[in-house]
Amino acid sequence: MASVHVVGSFNVDHVWRVATLPAPGATLTGSYATGPGGKGFNQAMAARRAGAATAFTCALGEDAGGQWARTLCAADGITLHAAASPAPTGTAGIYVDAQGRNCIVIGPGANATLTPGFVAGALADVAADAVVLAQLESPLDAVAQALDAGRAAGAACLLNPAPANVAIDETMLVRADILTPNETEFAALLLRHVGERIDADAVAGLDQPRLHALCRELLPHGSVVVTLGASGCFVSHPDHRPRGDTNACYRIAAEPAQVVDTTGAGDAFNGALAASLALRPGLPFIEHIRFAGHYAGRSTEHAGAALAMPLLPAT
Numbered sequence: 249m250a251s252v253h254v255v256g257s258f259n260v261d262h263v264w265r266v267a268t269l270p271a272p273g274a275t276l277t278g279s280y281a282t283g284p285g286g287k288g289f290n291q292a293m294a295a296r297r298a299g300a301a302t303a304f305t306c307a308l309g310e311d312a313g314g315q316w317a318r319t320l321c322a323a324d325g326i327t328l329h330a331a332a333s334p335a336p337t338g339t340a341g342i343y344v345d346a347q348g349r350n351c352i353v354i355g356p357g358a359n360a361t362l363t364p365g366f367v368a369g370a371l372a373d374v375a376a377d378a379v380v381l382a383q384l385e386s387p388l389d390a391v392a393q394a395l396d397a398g399r400a401a402g403a404a405c406l407l408n409p410a411p412a413n414v415a416i417d418e419t420m421l422v423r424a425d426i427l428t429p430n431e432t433e434f435a436a437l438l439l440r441h442v443g444e445r446i447d448a449d450a451v452a453g454l455d456q457p458r459l460h461a462l463c464r465e466l467l468p469h470g471s472v473v474v475t476l477g478a479s480g481c482f483v484s485h486p487d488h489r490p491r492g493d494t495n496a497c498y499r500i501a502a503e504p505a506q507v508v509d510t511t512g513a514g515d516a517f518n519g520a521l522a523a524s525l526a527l528r529p530g531l532p533f534i535e536h537i538r539f540a541g542h543y544a545g546r547s548t549e550h551a552g553a554a555l556a557m558p559l560l561p562a563t
């Protein structure tokens with residue numbers, strides 16, 4: 249039985265590597281590659297390759313992209329629950345510059361057809377010691393259903409509120425035990441839910457008490473992990489639930505990495521965090537964060553998204 253259940257998107261990524269990200273009106277020459285992606289699938293691959301028995305729930309078109317997803321899940325031993333969609337399998341157009349930074353345009357396709365009913369069926373067997381992980385590239389009622397199924401089973405529910413342009417309301421936030429925004433998503437959530445306008449570029453520079461206070465306002469009942477790219481991450485717990493940690497809030501520095509491509513780095517972090525929580529529930533939370541940070545750093549040393557997830561030796 250799966251110990252990590254990921255509900256989310258599968259995309260066929262079309263990736264162009266360019267010296268600089270294109271400005272409006274520009275025509276550039278770059279090198280092209282295609283590969284599997286989608287935040288949901290990337291996170292499922294990370295959880296699986298980090299060692300957890302993993303199930304992935306998504307919607308796929310009845311086309312080559314959908315068949316590719318099925319083949320990849322079988323190859324990596326991921327249990328796939330795929331709703332067959334009349335829409336084409338999801339796609340993403342990605343530019344990656346010489347520093348490994350990216351910008352992404354998504355064509356949701358089949359991902360937009362995932363239903364709460366299908367998710368409920370796929371997550372009918374979630375165990376109390378499992379972890380449910382969802383993002384925002386699927387319809388929000390399906391995401392809510394995933395978290396509800398996890399909560400009903402007593403499983404830990406992680407919500408990665410990505411991408412930042414998808415707005416969620418209070419009713420979604422209360423479903424998450426652990427929220428994992430990057431700095432852009434954190435800034436968007438603060439504006440919407442806390443009424444604070446903070447530039448995404450300024451988030452990493454905020455002092456610890458201020459970050460902690462903002463996280464507590466955003467998610468009073470749960471833990472918030474703000475991923476900060478090269479600046480590592482910031483963790484904030486409610487005082488009454490520090491998840492085995494000594495401190496209610498702290499920063500963890502990023503490990504040095506020979507960065508080739510940051511596409512999917514956040515997904516690597518989330519998948520590895522879910523896997524570590526499921527595999528080693530007795531550890532203090534900080535150890536899960538260290539594991540996820542290390543895993544995400546290694547994922548940036550390879551090009552691509554899902555296929556850049558490091559395969560760890562079985563434990």
Ligand code: RIB
Pocket residue numbers: 257259260261284285286287290339340352354385511512513514515553554
């Ligand atoms: O997080 C990276 C992913 O975002 C890419 O794989 C792309 O498909 C988009 O979903």
